[in-house]
Amino acid sequence: MASRWNIRVSIILVFCFPELLLSAIVTLDSIEIYTTHEWLASTPTVYFLCSGENKTALTDVKKTNIVYKFRGEESFQPLTEFHSRKCKRCGIYEEDRIKSDDVFDEWEFCPSDFKTSDGRYIHTKGKEFNATFLCHECVQKDIGISSDYASPGDEDEHGINRSVLIIGLSVVSSTVLFAAGLVTAYKYWQKKKRQKDQARFLKLFEDTDDIEEELGIGPLSDSI
Structure with a gap:
């Protein structure tokens, strides 16, 4: 009886509270860096990292003031994945050969950031970079995110x-x-x-x- 009860409870949670079992993939749509921090390297080694996860190297990003567009099918995609409404501590960094890696920016990366109808989120950091992220499931799975274009x-x-x-x-x-x-x-x-x-x-x-x-x-x- 206990196992049957657990199955029924799981079914109810899936349908009534999908935010508890969210699985939403995040990809990088575009990025433009405005500066580099490593003077000794001819080209920067830029990467994305969320706390407790593996870093994702953005090997195509080599020059400043160039907008790099992606299709979401690249080998490094996806960047990360949400399994709940809880935010993650993420950032964009540049490898440093001498001291600790340089930080473009670190911020609280949340499913609720994706507020547009197409699941798009733009993050800008002063004179450092401008990046656009995509998470279609964040909107489609109705986790409490309202669309900017919804009536x-x-x-x-x-x-x-x-x-x-x-x-x-x-x-x-x-x-x-x-x-x-x-x-x-x-x-x-x-x-x-x-x-x-x-x-x-x-x-x-x-x-x-x-x-x-x-x-x-x-x-x-x-x-x-």
Whole structure:
């Protein structure tokens, strides 16, 4: 019963709270760096990194003041992936051969940053760089991100549809749980009934033995 209950709870969470099980891929759409920090290198080695993850080298980014466009199919893509609404500490850096790597910028990278209808987010850091990130799933999976281009009517309609869906799923889950409870109760009743029938059957034999003793009728071996 416990495993079945866990499955039902997981199904309800998936449909009613998709933000808990989000899987949204983030890719780099474009980037332009305005400066470099490593003087000894002929070309900079720029990379993207989120805390606790592997760094992603942006090997195509070699010169300043050039907009590098990507299709999301490059070997280094995707940059990262969101599995919840929680933000990540991410940044863009440049490798340094002598001391610690130089920082273009570090910031809290969140699913809620992707607010446009096409899942686009632009991050700019002063005289350092300008980058555009894409996360289509952040918008499509409805994790509480409102579109800049959505009308109030659309938002109300989505809210109503979501409420109807939640109510429907709640009714279905309650019905399933009620049916499961009835099945369990019926099996328990059957078990108790069998136990009572067995007790009556044994009692019948005990009563028969008592009657035979009262009448002086015993087993054949005793009469011999």
